Amino acid sequence: MNMIEDWIRELNREAESTRLLLERLPEDKLSWRPHPRSMSLGQLALHAAGVPGGLAQLLDEAVSEAPVVPLPEPTTRKEVLEALEWSVSLAESKLREWGEDGLRRNWRLVSKGETILEAPRIDMARSLMFNHVYHHRGQLTVYLRLLGISVPGMYGPTADVQ
Numbered sequence: 001m002n003m004i005e006d007w008i009r010e011l012n013r014e015a016e017s018t019r020l021l022l023e024r025l026p027e028d029k030l031s032w033r034p035h036p037r038s039m040s041l042g043q044l045a046l047h048a049a050g051v052p053g054g055l056a057q058l059l060d061e062a063v064s065e066a067p068v069v070p071l072p073e074p075t076t077r078k079e080v081l082e083a084l085e086w087s088v089s090l091a092e093s094k095l096r097e098w099g100e101d102g103l104r105r106n107w108r109l110v111s112k113g114e115t116i117l118e119a120p121r122i123d124m125a126r127s128l129m130f131n132h133v134y135h136h137r138g139q140l141t142v143y144l145r146l147l148g149i150s151v152p153g154m155y156g157p158t159a160d161v162q
Contacts, residue, residue: 003100008092010130011052015088017154018133021140022049022084024149025077034146041143042073045080048136053087055129056094059107059121066111091129 022045030042039047047069058064074080095103103122108115117124141151150160 003103004095004098007095007125007130011088011091011095014130014133015052015084017152018048018137019081019084020152020154021137021144022077022080024144024152025080026147026149027075027077029147030074032143032147034143039071040073041140041147042075042080043071044136044140044143046074046083047071048133048140049080049084050087051133051136052129053090055125055132056091059124059129060094062105063108063110066109066116095125 025041025045030040030045032041033039038044058067074083098105098121103120103125105121107119107121107124109117137154144151151158153161
């Protein structure tokens with residue numbers, strides 16, 4: 001099997017799980033925060049939705065300047081779901097464009113001209129484009145649970161879905 005096609009299947013399968021979660025976002029609670037230092041529900045949801053595409057853009061260049069991650073707050077659930085569609089589509093496109101050879105090329109993150117991270121693109125894609133989303137998706141399940149909203153099953157039933 002082709003590794004790129006395997007990753008694209010994973011990307012789309014996990015995007016469906018993310019979509020199930022995002023579809024439960026209460027629009028009247030997008031500015032809610034579980035703690036003053038936490039992202040709002042809307043910021044976290046929009047960030048999670050945009051990670052695959054945003055990281056695909058960052059990883060597209062051999063050397064990237066460390067970004068300041070914007071955390072805008074959406075006003076609607078639709079805005080978050082549209083961001084997810086754009087993001088997954090871009091990530092899929094970049095994976096195809098890079099191919100296995102492109103994934104094995106070295107990538108560097110720099111800040112003010114100094115290298116702060118250097119690794120094969122494949123390591124960063126796995127860690128940032130994929131695992132990073134799963135981390136934020138887990139945070140979203142906690143936010144929803146704290147708001148009394150049932151959490152959908154992603155890898156099987158949850159305590160809310162039996």
